[in-house]
Amino acid sequence: MRPANFDHLADKLRNWGRWGEADQRGALNHIGPETLRNAAAEVRHGKLFNLGLRFDRNGPQLGRKRFNPMVYATDLFTPMGPGAAPGVCFSDDVIHMPLQCSTQWDALGHVHYDGQLYNGCNARECLTENGALKMGINHLAAPGIVSRGVLVDVARLKGVERLPLDYAITADDLNAACEKQGTSVGTGDILLVHTGHMLRFTADGDRDSFMGMQPGLSYTCAEWAYEKSLAAVAADNMAVEILDVESTGSEMPLPFHMLALRDMGLPLGEMFNLEALAADCAADGRYSFLLAAPPLEVTGGFGSPVNPQALK
16 A cells, blocks of 8 residues: 555645646745855855765765776876977766765656656656666756755754664654754755764764664655755765665655655755755754755756755
């Protein structure tokens, strides 16, 4: 069975046609000129935070279907060419990696159910071995993803460094964290959810724990995101939503993904490293900032690596 109330939520939250039949940007359409001006106004002290993980062989992947990036030199100490002075050389390299192996955005074509993607696109017609003919990450990359970011620190709300592995974040938790922080969330904002789960990889070095069962958003939080008119949601875990035995073994695994990407057109960012930003927000009491997190314009990609930056 699907999770309780899932179909009702899907019908209620579905944004198909809201921005036109040809739309492929979904909730990013909430980001308009006023949102961007408000985002720029959040920069007051010139504090810059990198929210991305490194892209190298020591990443979080366990080496199954997704593996960690591998960088190879194609040229090393190669002479610049005829006429160049002795010792004038160059080096080049290539990278071999899944598009979703580290800090990344999911494209709207990443998941689907009942044979349809966001905006009613027929999955059989839109998805190919060469990528997505519609709903690819390239439609989120141009003109990009920049907006006012808001951190919601659920771990700090609960008084812990990291949430328990089986903790499902509810809309009540999001509201309570916003109230405690004195934070408002509005149209076009990008929500960053701090669970502390990232520490299982960055501090403990435990890939298995980081990539396994994990705390995250309950699928019912999709309604909260819809009511707030969020442009996107990102978190510091691998899946944004909770992964537990019940959810992974159900007929509808990743229900928040399905509601967000397929029904709402709400992009999801995964494995954002929020530890330094969360500590600074707690120190200065400001949980909003300018967030610049454009994905790569990979034509037809189901996701994209990203090196997100928060500027306060």
